[in-house]
Amino acid sequence: MLGLLFNRENQPLQEMMAATRDNRLGRMERIIAKMNAAGIEITIEEVHAQLSEGATLGRPHLADALVAKGLAKSRDEVFADWLANSSPFYVAHYSPTPEVAIAAIKAAGGVAVIAHPLASLRGRVVSLESFDSYIAAGLDGIEVKHRDQTLEQQELLLSIATSADLAMTGSSDYHGNGKMNELAEFTTDPVQWEKLEARANARRVVRKTN
Numbered sequence: 660m661l662g663l664l665f666n667r668e669n670q671p672l673q674e675m676m677a678a679t680r681d682n683r684l685g686r687m688e689r690i691i692a693k694m695n696a697a698g699i700e701i702t703i704e705e706v707h708a709q710l711s712e713g714a715t716l717g718r719p720h721l722a723d724a725l726v727a728k729g730l731a732k733s734r735d736e737v738f739a740d741w742l743a744n745s746s747p748f749y750v751a752h753y754s755p756t757p758e759v760a761i762a763a764i765k766a767a768g769g770v771a772v773i774a775h776p777l778a779s780l781r782g783r784v785v786s787l788e789s790f791d792s793y794i795a796a797g798l799d800g801i802e803v804k805h806r807d808q809t810l811e812q813q814e815l816l817l818s819i820a821t822s823a824d825l826a827m828t829g830s831s832d833y834h835g836n837g838k839m840n841e842l843a844e845f846t847t848d849p850v851q852w853e854k855l856e857a858r859a860n861a862r863r864v865v866r867k868t869n
Contacts, residue, residue: 660760661802664859665769672767675755682753683716689750690721694741697748701725718742757789758796765797768860772800772828777816778807787819794823799858804829804845826854 665672691703701724709723710716722737731737741748755763761771773793776785790798803816804827820827829845847855856864 660757660764661772661774662760662764662767663770663772664856664861664863665764665767666861666863669767672763675760675763679752679754680715686750686752687716687721690718690742690748693748693750699725699730699741701728701730757793761793761796761798770799770826770855770858771797772802772826772855773798774802774830775805775808775832776801777812778805787815790819790823794825798823798825800826800828800851800855802830803827805832806844807832826851826858828852828855 662672667673687706688703691701691706694701701721705724705728706716706721709720709727714720718738719734722731722734722742725731725737725741726733731740740746743749754760757773764771773785776790778784801816801820803813803820805813808816817827819825828847828851830847831842831844856862
């Protein structure tokens, strides 16, 4: 669940995100322990070396560490072979339910957009039945345009967004080098962005001036 345009000083939301971040460290240590037991030599220090300032620790950083060590050729290869949800090395982690996350984002004055809900390359997709609950919780938008969602899936999401009067966004899902995703390969139409911005309780976008 993407939270956009929220008040960064909102304490309940900050506490929720801190709990999620703290849990990710323990999760990473458990994943590494499983990999070490299987003979894949990687350390938490090597993973932290891939973490840029301000970033939240996650599986992409482990993938980058494995690539940097020469144990794989790319992030995509690591996720396909070792880090997918169906992998024996997968470890679940704490996260609020989508409905709780939506409520927290909205309480902080922001807007909630569900990210690539039908992208299946890395695991489960969102069931169509779930959208009713998300919309009832206050969902503001759906990420429709994404490389891992087929045109048919995009059309389906478009129909859901249209029927519920939700904003439709696009995303490259770019998290740095190591993936096939290209920066800005999918973007959000300015009209749709304005629709999202209108649903926040304050204008928090900084626009570039010439």
